[in-house]
Amino acid sequence: MPTSRSVPASTPDRAGLARTLSNWFAHAARDLPWRAQGTSPWAVLVSEFMLQQTQVDRVIPRWTAWIERWPTPSALAAEVPGEAVRAWDRLGYPRRALWLHRAAVEIATLHGDVVPRDVQQLLALTGIGPYTARAVAAFAYGEHHPVVDTNTRRVLARAIHGIAAAGMPRSTDLDDMAALLPPDPAEAAVFNAAAMELGAIVCTARTPLCDACPIAAWCEWRGAGYPDNSPEKRPKQAKFEGSDRQARGRIMALVRRSAEPVSRDAALNAARGKHREPHDVTQPQRAYDSLIADGLIVELEGRAQLP
DNA sequence: TTCCGGGCTA
């Protein structure tokens, strides 16, 4: 790995980078519904929960229906958790539907039905971590915080550190971003969004569109000739086919679409899929048990249903 | 057909 240059001394015109990127965002930003004027903090929070693991195009219809049905935290909190799981549909990682429901209960009961604006209070809510807490504070309330998601981390790695790909999250990510933020809170919020947007649609992981990049002139990675200097790759993701994840997803799909509780046998059969692969005979039961442990299904008299 | 992105919890 090349020695990184002594950090800020020789780096040019950071304010120019921020200004240029924000100007680009003003015309290039996708027209996403949660970016509309007047979107409530709750609606912003819901969008961030959904976007934690799911691409924008798949989130939009679920988010729209969710906000229409549950326009406030207390509206969701009044439902049983299973309704949140069902409405989550196939967004993936359904534990997050449970967490969002729990967060709604916490906001309704502990915060007077008002989404907190303080990062520490946001972090204390179920399912909210460092990214989501700062995203809500910055985008819903205009608070001055660095917001760093995986897209921003990749932009920082390339533009600031000259490294082809971001590795594991670094302790310096938030400091790096904070150093770039304009002092004005509203401008800082725009810049946070702009950096994420650049990572999402231009500075992409696999095929970055460097010719179309508005901050190419500032990019250390480009300046170095696009070296293939990534640190170790992140551990490769296990195959989905044949995985416990897949088995869990199949059970959840069955339980979500069933108006009535389903028998345990039906659930275990669903876990096996069409091919009835016998490679791991313990998997269906393991998947079933793990869903119960996660609270995503409950079993009553040998029948499984949403909580 | 395979690969991989995405933040959080325990």
Place this chain on the structure above:
DNA sequence: TAGCCCGGAA
């Protein structure tokens, strides 16, 4: 640190 879901990109 591992585990979690699905769909679109390669």
